[in-house]
Amino acid sequence: ADVTWISGGLGTVSSDEGKAANKFTELVTKGSNGRIKINHHHGGQLGKGQEQMESVSTGTQQMFISAGSQASRLVKSFGVIDTAFLFKDFDHMERFMKSDMGQQLNEQMIDEFGVRVVASNWFALPRYLMHREKFIETVEDVKGVRTRTASVPMYVQNYENMGATPVKIAYGEQYLAISQGVVDMTEAAANRILPTKLYEVAPYITEADMMFPQVSVFVNEEAWQSLSPEDQKLVSDAAYEAGVYQTNLSQEGFAAQKEEIIAKGGKFKRMPEEVRQQFVENTRKNIDVMVAKGLIPEGWFEKITALRDSN
Amino acid sequence: MLRLYGTICKVLEKAAGFACLALMACIVVAMACQIFFRYALNTPLSYTDEISLVSLTWLTFIGAGWIYRKRSHIAVELVAGKDNNSVLSRSLDVIGQIAVVTILVILASQALELMPRALKLKLGTMELSRFVMHFLPLMIGCALIILFAIEHCLNSLTGKREEDNITATSASE
Amino acid sequence: MSLLIILGLFLILILIRIPIAFAMLIVAAIYLVGADISLKLLAQKVAGGVDSFSLLAVPLFLLAGFLMNTMGITDRIFAFAGAVVRHIPGGLGHVNVFASVIFAGMSGSIIADAGGLGTVEIKAMRQAGYRDRFSAAITAASALIGPIIPPSIIMVIYAFVTEVSLGRLFVAGIVPGLLMAGSMMLLIYFLAKTNREHCPVLPRATFKEVVTTFYGAILPILAPIILVAGIMSGIFTPTEAGVVAVLYVLVIGVFLLKFRLEHIIDATAEAARATSATLFIIASAAIFTWIVSTANIPQAFSELVSNWVSTQFGVFLVIIASVLVLGMVMEGIPILIVFGPIFLTIATNVGIDPIHLGIVFIMTMMIGGITPPVGITLYVVMAIARVSLPDFMRSIWPFYFAILAVIFLIALFPSLCLWLPNLAFG
Numbered sequence: 001a002d003v004t005w006i007s008g009g010l011g012t013v014s015s016d017e018g019k020a021a022n023k024f025t026e027l028v029t030k031g032s033n034g035r036i037k038i039n040h041h042h043g044g045q046l047g048k049g050q051e052q053m054e055s056v057s058t059g060t061q062q063m064f065i066s067a068g069s070q071a072s073r074l075v076k077s078f079g080v081i082d083t084a085f086l087f088k089d090f091d092h093m094e095r096f097m098k099s100d101m102g103q104q105l106n107e108q109m110i111d112e113f114g115v116r117v118v119a120s121n122w123f124a125l126p127r128y129l130m131h132r133e134k135f136i137e138t139v140e141d142v143k144g145v146r147t148r149t150a151s152v153p154m155y156v157q158n159y160e161n162m163g164a165t166p167v168k169i170a171y172g173e174q175y176l177a178i179s180q181g182v183v184d185m186t187e188a189a190a191n192r193i194l195p196t197k198l199y200e201v202a203p204y205i206t207e208a209d210m211m212f213p214q215v216s217v218f219v220n221e222e223a224w225q226s227l228s229p230e231d232q233k234l235v236s237d238a239a240y241e242a243g244v245y246q247t248n249l250s251q252e253g254f255a256a257q258k259e260e261i262i263a264k265g266g267k268f269k270r271m272p273e274e275v276r277q278q279f280v281e282n283t284r285k286n287i288d289v290m291v292a293k294g295l296i297p298e299g300w301f302e303k304i305t306a307l308r309d310s311n
Numbered sequence: 312m313l314r315l316y317g318t319i320c321k322v323l324e325k326a327a328g329f330a331c332l333a334l335m336a337c338i339v340v341a342m343a344c345q346i347f348f349r350y351a352l353n354t355p356l357s358y359t360d361e362i363s364l365v366s367l368t369w370l371t372f373i374g375a376g377w378i379y380r381k382r383s384h385i386a387v388e389l390v391a392g393k394d395n396n397s398v399l400s401r402s403l404d405v406i407g408q409i410a411v412v413t414i415l416v417i418l419a420s421q422a423l424e425l426m427p428r429a430l431k432l433k434l435g436t437m438e439l440s441r442f443v444m445h446f447l448p449l450m451i452g453c454a455l456i457i458l459f460a461i462e463h464c465l466n467s468l469t470g471k472r473e474e475d476n477i478t479a480t481s482a483s484e
Numbered sequence: 485m486s487l488l489i490i491l492g493l494f495l496i497l498i499l500i501r502i503p504i505a506f507a508m509l510i511v512a513a514i515y516l517v518g519a520d521i522s523l524k525l526l527a528q529k530v531a532g533g534v535d536s537f538s539l540l541a542v543p544l545f546l547l548a549g550f551l552m553n554t555m556g557i558t559d560r561i562f563a564f565a566g567a568v569v570r571h572i573p574g575g576l577g578h579v580n581v582f583a584s585v586i587f588a589g590m591s592g593s594i595i596a597d598a599g600g601l602g603t604v605e606i607k608a609m610r611q612a613g614y615r616d617r618f619s620a621a622i623t624a625a626s627a628l629i630g631p632i633i634p635p636s637i638i639m640v641i642y643a644f645v646t647e648v649s650l651g652r653l654f655v656a657g658i659v660p661g662l663l664m665a666g667s668m669m670l671l672i673y674f675l676a677k678t679n680r681e682h683c684p685v686l687p688r689a690t691f692k693e694v695v696t697t698f699y700g701a702i703l704p705i706l707a708p709i710i711l712v713a714g715i716m717s718g719i720f721t722p723t724e725a726g727v728v729a730v731l732y733v734l735v736i737g738v739f740l741l742k743f744r745l746e747h748i749i750d751a752t753a754e755a756a757r758a759t760s761a762t763l764f765i766i767a768s769a770a771i772f773t774w775i776v777s778t779a780n781i782p783q784a785f786s787e788l789v790s791n792w793v794s795t796q797f798g799v800f801l802v803i804i805a806s807v808l809v810l811g812m813v814m815e816g817i818p819i820l821i822v823f824g825p826i827f828l829t830i831a832t833n834v835g836i837d838p839i840h841l842g843i844v845f846i847m848t849m850m851i852g853g854i855t856p857p858v859g860i861t862l863y864v865v866m867a868i869a870r871v872s873l874p875d876f877m878r879s880i881w882p883f884y885f886a887i888l889a890v891i892f893l894i895a896l897f898p899s900l901c902l903w904l905p906n907l908a909f910g
């Protein structure tokens with residue numbers, strides 16, 4: 001191969017993300033007749049999210065395929081995509097990425113950190129709320145509920161906006177912490193509920209569509225510029241195609257997963273749209289706090305909300 | 312001159328030791344508060360986990376420097392308690408110390424090069440920079456070890472005996 | 485090929501007594517230069533190498549162990565264990581193992597057992613006329629029970645890596661942990677009976693002595709119950725249990741034992757030393773995970789195995805053999821992180837339960853802690869007992885077989901580890 005890239009991801013080989021990453025590398029190898037080879041390493045073998053983002057930035061690793069919000073580790077405003085209940089669906093999210101706001105974030109990351117987003121259409125499934133004892137049917141149901149959160153500023157803020165009590169628990173201790181009642185609630189992307197077995201300890205799963213996690217393909221800018229324009233097109237087309245593949249995979253796979261979770265005692269209930277809207281209102285009340293903390297740029301909340309139903 | 316260098320090293324060792332004690336205390340207090348505020352008062356603190364985590368990294372690297380002077384790093388001792396003052400033993404020691412100094416100079420200089428970017432990266436909810444959390448303690452630790460390695464080197468060259476080597480755990484006997 | 489040269493160089497470096505952490509840094513740097521990869525990666529990995537919440541358990545459990553030591557609590561555990569089993573042929577050897585079982589219920593860390601309890605055990609065995617290398621071997625081997633009986637930091641990490649249920653994994657470790665203790669006691673009994681080791685006979689304790697020592701040790705014996713109950717009732721997480729252990733020991737020390745401030749300061753300083761020594765190795769090892777991964781060793785391994793082995797026991801054999809070899813050159817946690825997912829894929833292909841795999845994997849990994857050249861438990865115990873590596877090896881090897889026997893037993897009979905969690909969780 002003329003070009004060999006080191007690439008990393010956090011998902012396991014068997015996760016949708018892992019399968020899509022393999023699909024992507026196959027497409028690139030085939031499309032370039034073996035001239036470009038991407039060695040992808042699953043399951044965080046190359047390090048945690050923070051480390052891999054930095055490695056892509058310093059160029060010791062050429063590519064990182066992971067949650068789009070990983071970008072907020074470099075450019076903080078990228079974290080806006082993790083604002084709870086802000087986005088209506090994946091289309092809304094995609095419109096935001098393509099908007100001037102999304103482009104501004106991309107350019108900032110290229111200029112300041114030398115990291116480019118080559119694709120951001122690898123959609124997984126929305127995040128659901130999971131509770132030990134009840135569904136979330138009104139905004140009152142989360143008041144004061146101790147909720148597990150990752151140590152990510154936006155996540156903590158989300159629960160504060162909702163009126164819940166965020167408790168930071170390491171990912172590895174999450175299962176036990178819920179089962180023993182250190183916390184009563186958590187959230188999970190729908191397709192992560194079965195593999196993490198969280199339904200065993202938090203069987204009340206509210207389909208809240210709290211956030212819309214997607215996976216992005218991050219590439220070191222120098223490595224990117226060393227490719228000819230044709231090869232750049234080849235790589236970004238392959239990345240896009242793999243994204244479509246993952247989106248289908250996640251959606252098709254979940255029907256069977258959901259059945260299995262129900263058979264094993266999990267219960268599902270959809271959160272009514274008007275309740276989601278009330279959560280959005282709660283967030284709006286806190287918007288000054290969020291702007292002050294640098295979690296969301298001034299004026300973006302309304303601009304993003306305006307993208308909601310446009311085409 | 313050599314005596315002065317030894318004295319400086321001794322003072323630095325003491326200072327590092329105090330820092331490590333303080334960091335240990337910090338971890339214990341932060342973690343204890345974390346449980347107490349969450350369970351007893353039902354108002355979880357949001358910074359305690361990060362305070363203890365930063366303390367842990369600082370403890371690891373400052374501590375690595377601190378224990379280097381007493382040669383307490385885990386090494387393979389094929390023969391325990393043998394006379395470490397033979398010519399062969401001292402020559403190997405000099406080679407070893409030079410190797411250690413070399414790798415740490417490389418490590419510290421790379422860390423220095425990463426400094427501008429690391430200063431821009433803010434981690435966790437406390438938003439401490441990656442530099443303060445990780446690179447600064449690493450660089451201080453490297454500096455301490457380099458100073459102590461040079462001292463060991465000088466001692467081996469001049470044949471001066473060091474205070475009894477104590478290992479990571481044996482002092483509490 | 486280049487990896488073999490690196491390994492050779494690593495061995496030379498540690499043989500000329502360069503501390504292991506620095507030897508790792510040196511060979512990693514040489515590898516990166518050879519592979520034309522920026523050395524920035526090295527700084528990046530080392531700097532962030534201990535940035536993990538789970539690792540906070542290390543200083544805390546170490547501190548609890550050293551406090552128990554300086555305040556004389558460890559002596560009380562040891563006295564009680566002594567009153568119960570010292571009259572069996574093998575005497576203090578059994579006491580050493582039994583005390584570790586009690587300790588294991590409180591400690592998630594091998595180092596805390598080897599460093600805290602080990603100091604008392606080896607001193608007592610030396611005074612009673614046991615050979616230092618035999619005492620060292622028992623201390624090192626029995627310390628490995630710590631992470632098998634819950635709570636266990638290593639299990640937390642395994643559960644994290646492979647996404648199995650941590651509760652089940654914890655409960656699954658109880659029977660294998662007790663079996664491990666049993667196999668060691670059988671071995672000690674055999675060595676004593678056949679006069680291969682001189683084990684001075686100690687008088688059977690009177691009932692009164694058993695009661696008195698039990699009373700003296702009741703608070704430390706209660707500690708594991710408090711810790712497990714605290715975790716199970718949701719007051720604290722397994723990592724936080726470390727600080728509860730520290731506070732518990734402090735409370736006993738302040739209210740019941742005559743302790744002095746120096747005791748606390750000494751213990752804290754010792755815990756800080758041991759923490760730095762241990763975690764600096766983990767920080768330096770961080771880059772190795774990266775090197776092994778990018779050299780595509782995991783994929784090659786996985787393909788090789790699935791081409792040649794198709795039975796469950798065959799897969800277990802391969803995994804056990806690999807972990808034994810890996811354990812010689814790598815620390816446990818990096819092995820878990822790099823190879824956990826690979827082994828899981830191979831194992832689930834032939835229908836092995838992930839919990840079953842986890843117990844066998846972790847137990848085998850424990851042996852790595854007492855095999856040279858890389859084995860922290862080994863060096864901690866060598867330092868306390870002041871025995872040389874060759875001497876230590878002469879006494880420890882039968883224990884490899886005792887532990888391996890239990891591992892094979894569990895590999896062959898899954899119900900040994902799965903029965904209890906199935907009972908508890910359905």
Ligand code: NA
Nearest residue numbers: 580584623626
């Ligand atoms: Na023991």
Ligand code: NA
Nearest residue numbers: 811852858859
């Ligand atoms: Na080993």
